[in-house]
Amino acid sequence: MTTNAGDNPSHLDPRTVEEYFRLGAKSAFTLHAEPPVVMEIDPGREEIELRTPAAGSEPEVTAFDRLSLLRVQRDGTEWFRLVVDAREMHYEAYVLLESIVDQLKSGASFRHAVSEAVSSLKDLLAGRSRLTEEKILGLLGELLVLTHAVDTLGEEAAMTAWLGPLAEEHDFAFEQFDAEVKTTKSESRVHVIGSETQLEPEPARPLYLVSIQLTRAGLAEQGFTLPSVIADLRSRLDQTRRTFDAAIEGLGWRDADADLYKVRHQPRSTPRAYLVDEEFPAITSGRLDRVVPQRPHVASVTYRVNVTDLAHSGIGAPLDDFCEEPE
Structure with a gap:
């Protein structure tokens, strides 16, 4: 010593x-x-x-x-x-x-x-810690979509469609399409894609990237925190309340830590949907297989995609009145 x-x-x-x-x-x-x-x-x-x-x-x-x-x-x-x-x-x-x-x-x-x-x-x-800023934004985005789906489809159908807590490739699987929700607080719609499969559509299933922009709310009346969004969503649930609680706990949320989440957010813009088709700038495993030599040696892929200037798409129910309609 x-x-x-x-x-x-x-x-x-x-x-x-x-x-x-x-x-x-x-x-x-x-x-x-x-x-x-x-x-x-x-x-x-x-x-x-x-x-x-x-x-x-x-x-x-x-x-x-x-x-x-x-x-x-x-x-x-x-x-x-x-x-x-x-x-x-x-x-x-x-x-x-x-x-x-x-x-x-x-x-x-x-x-x-x-x-x-x-x-x-x-x-x-006391060993208490918040989720990272990236995880807070990601969870907020998914919960905003889930809240809208509960109001539109009912709690059981909405909770069944929510795949995010199950670590599936896409966040939601609605009746007619899948949705990957991405949330950012930047002025541009720049989103982090965490893998080469995250924006890879399932066969015969349309996939949409749902882009949500948030900003700090300060004292704005329409501002919300992560705890307030969770409390609001819980108030809408009955039969699926325990399922919801288990899901957010699995994502790292703890009720005892609610006082650590003081930042209030508000929408920066209306969410937009982007159809992930052959023209969408996505790095997928299928595309990598075609162009990367010795592809199995590429262990993981993370990248950023800026959809600000891309044409957004119309999207079906239940998100047709959640996302901005194209002109």
């Missing part, structure tokens, strides 16, 4: 913290002389710990998945040992311990110092 007993770093920047985690060996720092406070970075376990002589009552950390507190004996003295699980949050874990040390330097008890520090990072420490 590397012990930097003579060092007393006032602050480590994110790059320096990452360098210590890449060292492969433990690094320890004395951060305060009286009371003595030692911080130790353990790259192998991806943990950061703080040690200080035990005084007063223990802080309450059992509510936080990423924190553990022990009393340990060192040289005949009992110490508090606070350990932070720093996986995927190296710098945030360091900032937490730095905040505790600042409180101790100001004369606070260990219990008070920990309580004050964790209050600002409680969501992260």
Whole structure:
């Protein structure tokens, strides 16, 4: 273990913290002389710990998945040992311990110092996390289409048509066509296509790309959040409520994390449908088979398609009054 007993770093920047985690060996720092406070970075376990002589009552950390507190004996003295699980949050874990040390330097008890520090990072420490921005937009788009389908077809038919949670190639399979829903917050209709099969029509089944544009709503009256869209859709369901709940949980949604989704969105434009035919600029496995040598060695394909200037199509029920009609 590397012990930097003579060092007393006032602050480590994110790059320096990452360098210590890449060292492969433990690094320890004395951060305060009286009371003595030692911080130790353990790259192998991806943990950061703080040690200080035990005084007063223990802080309450059992509510936080990423924190553990022990009393340990060192040289005949009992110490508090606070350990932070720093996986995927190296710098945030360091900032937490730095905040505790600042409180101790100001004369606070260990219990008070920990309580004050964790209050600002409680969501992260509890292991709570949001979906990525890309997944939020994707789920919003599918749920907007699903809400419209429920209103048009009824809940059972709409839920049967929704294939997104089943990891099928296309998001919806309606009676007369399939639909792949793509949502963007850019000013142009630029969409990420995640595989060479995502825009490949099934035999004798028309496939449409449904393009949805969203933007931040601020305080606009028509704005909505992901939790509000989910709540609105749930209110329309009866027989299929449990199926819906299981589906969104499978996609990463957790009701307990609803307060993490504060951004409000609104439509930037009316959704448009694009028929994915021979003229549509899609990279498909069939097209790759014809032009790529040793095709089996291409493991995956991801690309962006800009449909802004393409002619959009008419689409059948139930999305005929969801999407913009062509002129």
